[in-house]
Amino acid sequence: MSINKDASFNTFEKVGSKVFLIYGIFGIVTMLFASSIEPENWWAILPFCLISFGVLGYVLFATVKREPSSLVSEVAIYLIVSYLVYFIFGPLLYVWGPSEGAEFSKAWYQINSSESVWLVGFNALGVSLAGLAYVLVTFPSIAAISHGASRSWSKFSAINVFWGLVFIGFIAKYLFVLPFELGLTKSIPDSAMRQLGRLLIIAIILGNAFKTSNKGIRFASNILTALEVFSGLLMFNKTEAILAIMAALLGQYINSKDVKKLVISIAFLLALFVLIGPIVTFGRNELVARGRGVAVAADLAERLEITQQFFDTNSDYRNEGQIAGSWWSRLNYLPPQQAALDLYKSGNGGRDIYLIPFIFVPRFIYPEKPEMTVAGVDLTEKVTGHRLSSTGIGIFVDGFYNLGWVGFILASVSYGLALKIYAEITKPILKNNAFAMYPLVFMGIFVGLRIDGWWLTDVAGPLVFALILLWIYRLTSK
Template identity: 25%
Template sequence: MNDASARHAAARLRAAYLGALLALWPLSGLWIGLSALTLSPGAAGAVNGTLPVLFILVLAGLARQVARTMPEAVWSAAFWFPAQAAVFSGFGPLVEVYGTASTRAALAAHPLSLSPAGLLEAGALAAFGVTLVLSGLWLHMIAAPRDWARGRTRAQGTAQGTVDALRLGLAFVIAGGALKYLLINPGQWGLTGRVVPGAVSNLGALTDVGFALLAFAAAAGHRGARAAFWALWPLHLALSALSFAKLDIMLALVLPAIGAFLAHRKPGRLVISLAIAGALYTAAQPYVHHGRAAVADATGTLNGAGYAARAGIARDYLRDPGAGASAAGASGRQGWWTRLSFAGPQAFAIEARARGLSYLPLADAWVYLVPRVLWPGKPVLPGPGLEVHRLVTGAPDAESFLALSIYGDLYWQFGWAGLWLGCPLVGWLFAMMSTHAIRAVRARAFIMLPAVLLALEMAILGPNRFVVTGILGPLPIYLAYIGAAGALGWLARWLGHGPAPISLARRRRAQGW
C-alpha cells in the first residue's frame, strides 16, 4: 500500500463512519424520544423488538465496510467497537423479547427484571452512548486524517516478513506461556500466595499474540509456521479452557483468525473464522459456568484449584455435560444469551440516579492509574462491580460482581451530561489507539502487537465494564508498553545507524550519498 492508496483508504473509512452515523443519530434520537413517552406494554414491546435489529444492521454493515476498506483496521477499535456494540448493545437485549419462555421467566424473577418501558429506556441509553463513541472516532478521523494514512505496508508474504513473524511468534509463545502457566495462573488461583501485578498479568496474552503471528506466517505460506502452530496451539487452547474464563478461550480462538487475515486479506474467510469462534464461545458458556461452580464448591472461591483439579472438573463435564449443567441450563434458560445483555444493570443505573442513590467509583480512579511496581503496597481493589451487586441484591456480603457498562456508569454518576462528555472522549481515545495499531500492522512492527492487543481488549470488553476498570485502568499498562517499545526501537535504530566516523561521512558526501 503506497501513500496515495493509504489516503484513499482513510477517506473511504471516514465515509463509512459518516454513513453509519447518519443512520445512528436519527435512530438513537427516535429511541430516546419513544422512551420518554408513556407507551402501552404492547407498543413498547414492538419497539424493543424492532429498533435493536435496525441498530445491529447499521453496526454490522459498518464493521463489514471497515474490514473491506482497510483490512489492517481489523486489529483496531475502528472495527471491533462497532462489532461489540452490535453484539452487546443490540443483540444481547433482544433476549428480553425473543428469548424462550423459560428464559424470560427467569429474567422476570431476577432482581434486575425489566418492564417493557425499562427495557426501552436502557436500549435508548446504550444506543445513544454507542453513537457518541462512534462520533468521537469519526471526529478524530476528520481532525487527524494523516494519522489514519501513515505507515506503508510491506509486500504481502515477503520471505523476510514471514520469517520475522515466525521467530517473534515463537518467542512470544514461549515467553508468554511461561508467564501465564507458571506465574500468572498459579498466582491468580491462590496457589503461590503472591499478588500478580496487573502489568504482569496482561503479559500472559503474549501467548495469544504469538499464535496470531504464527497464523500470519502460516497463511503467508511458511510450512514451518504451519507445523509449529498446529503442534502448539491445541495445547494452548486446552490450557486456556482450564481457566474457566470466556476471555481466555476467545483470545485463543480469535487472535489466530485476525492474524491469518493480515496475510490472506479475505473478509469472507475472516467472517467464517469469527463465526466459528462465536459458535464455540456460545457452546463453551455452560462449560465455563459449570467449571466456576465446581471450583467454588471445592475451594470456597472462584479462583482456587490447580491444574490437576481443573483438568478433573473439565474431564467430568465432557464425559457427561448433562450431569454438569446448572439447573438454569437444564431448564432451558439461554444463559449464553442473557450474559450478552447489560440492559438490566443499565435500567438499574437510570432508576438509581432518579432515586438519588449515591455512587462515585471515580473517586478511587487514581489508585488504578498507579502501577503496582511503583507502589508495592497498593491495595487489591475489588472493583465497583462488587458494590453495585450488593446494592442491587441488598446483600452486603455478596461476592459476585456486576457491570453497568460505561453508558450506565456515566449516566448514574453524571446524567446525560456524562454521556455527552465522556463517550466522545472514549471514542477519541479508541481512535488514537486505532491509528497506532494500524500503523504498526502496516509496517509489520510485530513487537508492538502486545500493545495492540491491550487496545483491542479495551475496545471489546472495556465498554461492558465501568469507566475506571474498563477504560482508565488499562491505560497505564498500554502507555508503558508503547513507551518501552518505542525506546527500544529508537535504541536499536541508533545502534544500527549511529553517527558515522568523520572520514566515512566525508567519503559519503564526496560520493553524493
C-alpha cells in the first residue's frame, strides 16, 4: 500500500480528491448545525440533500463524461450512486414523500428532524473518508499480481468464457439454489453455491458487451436476462431481478459508451424498482402470514398463486397492508441508523467485531463457525422484540454501532481501501481483456453498491474471498 503521489491522476481521482475533502467538511458543519433545528422541521433536510446531489452528482457526471470506461473500472462510482439513493434520496421521504409512508418509516423507530440532519452529516463524513481513502491510496503489488494473471487468462475468448459462466452458473442456481427456494429440496445451498449462481449475472454483462454479430450469444443473453428476472420475482427478491437488468444495461453501455442511454437506463431501473417493490413485499408478507410469523417455503404453483392474488382486482389481497410510499421508506435508513446509535450509547451495540477472525475460516473446515449474518436480525429483535426480519443500517453506522467513533473511522476508511483494491484488480483485467477474470470485476461493483449493508459480511468477507480468488487465478496462470 502507498500514498498516490502520481500527478497524472485519472478524472475520478482529480475531481474526487478535492470534492471528497470539501464534502467531509460539509458533513461536519451539517452535524454541528443539526442541534439548532426544530424537531419537527423536516424541511430542514432538503438543502443538505440538494447540496449532496449537486456536489457528488458533479463527480459522477465529470467522470463518466470524460472517461466513459470508468463506469466499470472505478468501482467507487457505485459507492456514490448507492450513497445518493439510500442516504440522500431516502431521507427526502420526510419532505416530498406521502405522509403515510413517512409515518410508516418512523413507526419502526421514532426519529426527529434534528437527529435526521445529524445523520445526514454523519453519513456525508463517512462517504468522504471512504472516498479520500480510495483516491489517495494505491496498492501497486495488487495491481501487479492482477496484471500478471490477467495477461495469461486473456487467452480465453469472451465467447468461451460466456458459455463457461452460463454452464457453471446455471447448474449452481437452477439445480441447487432455486429448487431450495421453491421448496423442492430441503438441502440448503451454501454461500459458495449461491456465489457461483451469480456467475450468470457476469454472463449477462459479457453477452451484452461483446455479442457483436454472434446470434447465439445475443439470443442466449436475452433469454438468460428474462429468466433471471422471472426467477428473481418468483423468489420475491428485488435484488436478483434488478441485478439482471442492471447487468444487461451495463453490458450495453460497455458496448456503446453512450452516456444518454446510461441516464435513461438509470431512470428505467428506478422505475422498475418502484414497480416491482409492492409485488415483492406482498409476496414476502404472504409467505410470513402463511407460516404464522415465519416465512415458509412455497413451490412454483403457490408462488404463481400469490402473484395472481396481488393482481386480482376482485380480492382484497392487493391492498392489504399496502401503504403509500412504502417503497420509499425501504430506501430510507434513518430510523434504524438512529436506533443503532442509541443502542451503542446505552451499551447494547453490535458484536460483529468478535466475529472478524472467523471470516478467514471456511465453514466446511470448522462446522461450529458462528452465524455471520445475524447482526440485522439481532438489531430487529432489540428494537421490535421479534426476529422475523433483518434490518440494515449501512457501513458507516455499523462501524459506530460496534466501536463508536473509532469504529466509524475504521469502517469508513477500510471501505474505501477495499474498493480501491477492487479497482486495482479490475483495471488490468479490463486492459488485457481477461474475460475469465470478470467475476472479480463484478465483485467490486457489487461491494460498491452495498453501502447499506454490514461491514463484516459486505466488505471484509467478500474482500477476503476476492483476494483468495485472485491468488488462485495467479497460481493457475502459471
